[in-house]
Amino acid sequence: MNEAQNIQEIKESTRIRKPILEIKDLRKSFGNNHVLNGFNLQLFEGENLVIMGKSGSGKSVMIKCLVGLMQADSGSIKVMGNDINTLNEHDLNELRTEIGFLFQGSALYDSMTVRENLEFPLRRHKHKFGIVKEKTPLVIEALESVGLVDAIDLMPAELSGGMQRRVALARTLILKPKIILYDEPTSGLDPITAKEIIELMRRIQREYKTSSLIITHDVDCARVVSERMVLLVDGINYAEGTFETLKNSNDEKVKAFFK
Amino acid sequence: MLKSIQIESFFIEIGELTYFARRFFKELFKKPFEFNELLKLCYSIGNKSFLLVGITGFIIGLVITLQTRPTLEEFGAESWMPSMVSISIIREIGPVIIALTFAGRIASGIGAELGSMRVTEQIDAMEVSGTNPFKFLVVTRILATTLMLPLLVIYGDAIALYGSYIVENLKGEVSFQLYFNKVFNAIEFGDIIPATIKTFFFGFAIGLVGCFKGYNCKKGTVGVGLAANSAVVFSSMLLFIIDFVAVFITDIFFEI
Ligand SMILES: Nc1ncnc2c1ncn2[C@@H]1O[C@H](COP(=O)(O)OP(=O)(O)OP(=O)(O)O)[C@@H](O)[C@H]1O
Ligand SMILES: [Mg+2]
DSSP states (O other): OOHHHHHHHHHHHHHHSOEEEEEEEEEEEETTEEEEEEEEEEEETTOEEEEEEOTTSSHHHHHHHHTTSSOOSEEEEEETTEETTTOOHHHHHHHHTTEEEEOTTOOOOTTSOHHHHHHGGGGTOHHHHSSOSOOHHHHHHHHHHHTOGGGTTSOGGGSOHHHHHHHHHHHHHTTOOSEEEEESTTTTSOHHHHHHHHHHHHHHHHHHOOEEEEEEOOHHHHHHHOSEEEEEETTEEEEEEOHHHHHTOOOHHHHGGGO | OHHHHHHHHHHHHHHHHHHHHHHHHHHHTSSOOOHHHHHHHHHHHHHHHHHHHHHHHHHHHHHHHHHHHHHHHHTTOGGGHHHHHHHHIIIIIHHHHHHHHHIIIIIHHHHHHHHHHHHTTHHHHHHHTTOOHIIIIIIHHHHHHHHHHHHHHHHHHHHHHHHHHHHHHHHHOOOHHHHHHHHHHHOOHHHHHHHHHHHHHHHHHHHHHHHHHHHTOOSSHHHHHHHHHHHHHHHHHHHHHHHHHHHHHHHHHHOO
8 A cells, every 4th residue: 555545545534534532732831841732633433543752742641631630721622522621520521431541550449359440430420321230240241351351359459460451441441432542551561461452452442433542652552553643742743644654754753753 | 048948838738738628628518428438438447546546545544544643642642543534534635645646547548548549540540430539539538537536536535544444443442433433523524525526626637638648649659658658747737736726715615
């Protein structure tokens, strides 16, 4: 597939699919540290979009602004047509059921068992499933999709890093979100476990038909999962395109990512 | 120069703590009430401090009696021992010392627990899964310490009196009945009620400071240690301030 064809394809798909998530001119500073300086992004339905950026370039900050964990200084963020800055607490929480968030360090509740960890998101989201009387089937279903049913009554401390990441993924899946945000899903894992997680992400994408935003600086991960990529440099969306187009780019800053 | 910066940051801290307390009262009456979580916490807090408070109380009773006895004996006033000891334990020594041990055990525990939850993004994870972490973690913990400390102080006071009785029994051959008869004759509501009200405030302060330090924990493992440590220091200091204010107010209303 040559480059021109590729770009053509992207243009086609962008025209047909509507953005499920849209960021316009996002700005965020911590004192004199200007992290985001007008970042733009569109995520289309059913798409796997990879965002790459150096450590400390503000990827986690950007993704936290998306779910309202951090307040951006300016700019608009629309998720499924809702501007998250204007939502009240109740509506924001309702919208959050449609967004799965996989944290950089898994963020499992370490005082709870795996089962309780997975049940936790269910306790508040009665409107989505009705009042869930029997939570176990949902928990088992989610654990099955990450292949960890046996771990159901273990504590997070008893799991390896890779298993923790899978349980965390199961916890984001349990609400059947339409969008999943992955914050460095493979960081801190050995290459083989990382591959397993990547495989898992692709399977989930097919089974649950989610749109995914994947933050990573793992080039292998990006090559395998990305349909489109955005490079975050100096607080803006510096370059966009497929893995191949970006890899063959002549821009120095872009090249640096693929060395 | 250093001093003035320290003093300034102390007042900033007090301001932030007040803001945190205001948020507590705002969220306290908002639904949903995390009742199950509150019960669980009350149980675990009580369970964690039961033995510690018991031992502390017992030793307070023993020591006070052993140390006061010779002085009173000199004046031939040993028969005053039960009333004197019980009043000082119930009014002041019991609540303050038990609250201090409670602060050492619970405020540091809460500070470290919430601190590590903050650092490992568990609090963020709660928020994105639609549970208000302030309600679920902070409100329940502050309520639990506020409710549990008064109970623990009553229990610790009782053990302290029992410890004091043992000394009296061994040294002065006072019977159980006689001892507690004297105790209950000496104690008035004016002793018990202000002291109990005070312990609610102590419990509130301990929970508040522990949660405040943990919830606003700085990144990194150093932050967690610091949160636990400063939770104890700050809450102990606050206890003395509250105690001073309480004694002052009691003095006005009950005219000791
Ligand atoms: N709460 C905060 N307070 C102050 N500065 C912050 C805060 N969070 C992030 N920053 C700053 O924002 C910048 C971007 O941080 P961020 O965590 O988004 O990086 P990142 O791109 O996710 O890096 P990594 O790949 O290492 O996770 C960093 O310089 C960091 O110091
Ligand atoms: Mg990050």
